[in-house]
Amino acid sequence: MTTTLKYVGKPTSLVGKTLWEILGNLKDFGVGRIIVRNSQTTRYKEPCFMRVLEVKAQPNEVPPKFKIFRPPNDLRDKDRPRQVYALCEVVFRGVKMETLQLLQGESSVPDFQLIPKHLEKNYKFTKTEAQRKEENILPRYLEFPPFLKDILVKNGVKEPKLKTVDNPAIKSLYRVAKEGEEPTRKFESGFDATKCPKLYEGINYDI
Template identity: 25%
Template structure:
């Protein structure tokens, strides 16, 4: 597209300069507006204007800077801000925030000092009555390696046993009471154990409980119920059921059975009519 230059609101062309219309004029940045649709064409147009204009105070460098700013989307460089950002990133790498700082809590106001966020109201009772995972492990021999821990949420929601068996603990020694850190273990969720050990999430939640040793055997005892046979046939939606019954009645087929959708049947949509597809669904074809 051709670049268009404007001078005092009027389109400007190099021929105007050659004809002497702008001889001796001062093309200042305020009066000289450049509308760039195509940067190369604009540069060529402005260069020809500057070459043919005598006495103009607009230099080639000014026009180049205007075009560069236009090309950059008017984004001004901020070297000090970029340097400050790099310094903050370097400080964060040299002095990482520990879990004891990140999850510190004022038990009077229920506000975390570092983030300034207040815990939800429904969590206040658990914060006062329950404990975090490392508050429990800190009072157990070897930080609870080999012991079973569960959560109050699991006990309320599921009848099947849900627990972690601790296999590895990494304590945050910067914490005052050694009540922060990371733990790994084997998860058994709703009676289904996992083979691989992984990091235990949500250790900072106030809903962890330690399973006493004399109750571990009864706690993990679980007999899985027999699996129900997979569901294969389900009723059709009401409207689709009415369409199928109407098609059967039109064909003269007996209506002595309820149309059922076969979940294991994949109709061939590329072949046959709509009634044929219904028949494949219902198992009549």
């Protein structure tokens, strides 16, 4: 008699173990070892890995005294994977980050894999974060959409320019060009002539 398995629900893209399942079974909690996230290695061609520098285990969360109804896939109580603090040196898409990354909440996600010691020599970074930023210099100003640009011109703005603003709180491998500096990345508005001119026949463009 053959048994047929039928999976119900959305399939997960996570394949691997939690970080504590790996580090908790290694000498010195795996300090100095290399780990990868399978979701990154399958998505990017460039090497993505982390070298563990410091580990601090966290106690298991105490389940509530009263019973709460949870769906079968809810792991917020006693079945929730154990978390761990892990300070890591990160290489993302071949770029070595300048600042260290602290893994905490994501350590309970079953997405990590340990790299054997004899394969660690294959994991190298190609560029530093500073070198990558120098290759990705954004222009200081971008073009307005044609409709908004026309409105600004009719309201007295001679040369409307959209200033490029970067968020310093977000880790990025891009930076905005300084005054007088030539950007290496150029962006076009993408608003060209329509491919279906018949859709706009008889329309008065005088706004």
